[in-house]
Amino acid sequence: MRRHTLRTAVALCSAALLGAAVSTACAAPPAAQAVRQQPRAPVLVDCFWHPKVRPADFMLACGDGNSRLTSLQWTKWNAHSATARGLNLVNDCKPYCAAGRFHTYRVDVRLDHPRPWKKHPQLQHYTRISLTYPDGRPESFTRVMTYPLWD
The missing domain is CATH 1.20.5 (Single alpha-helices involved in coiled-coils or other helix-helix interfaces)
Known part of the structure; x- marks a missing residue:
């Protein structure tokens, strides 16, 4: 049984x-x-290696936190590029960074050059960021600053 x-x-x-x-x-x-099955739009990889889509904030200076994008309002995010308006908070590092003051600048942001992300090759990530300062800008910055983004 x-x-x-x-x-x-x-x-x-x-x-x-x-x-x-x-x-x-x-x-x-x-x-x-x-x-x-449709390909996803590229992501923006943050300082902690997390994929982000349309983040409100983004740290540009991961090592020391002396440059950060905030209040980002995204107007486009597609397979080729992304654009936003926001603020760039930048430490003047005078007389040195720990004693410096943060200044706020209006900025237009563009992400482009999507490529497969090494950590997750099935995901595309933006590999370049361009910042355009329509008004004032940090000392020694040009009106348009372009940087590679980490992989």
């Missing part, structure tokens, strides 16, 4: 697992499957 009960229990568990696998595979509607 015990052997018969064990076989019955194993058969029932196997049938339940098989049923769950089949119903999960069939549960996704075709439209959802099509969405998953």
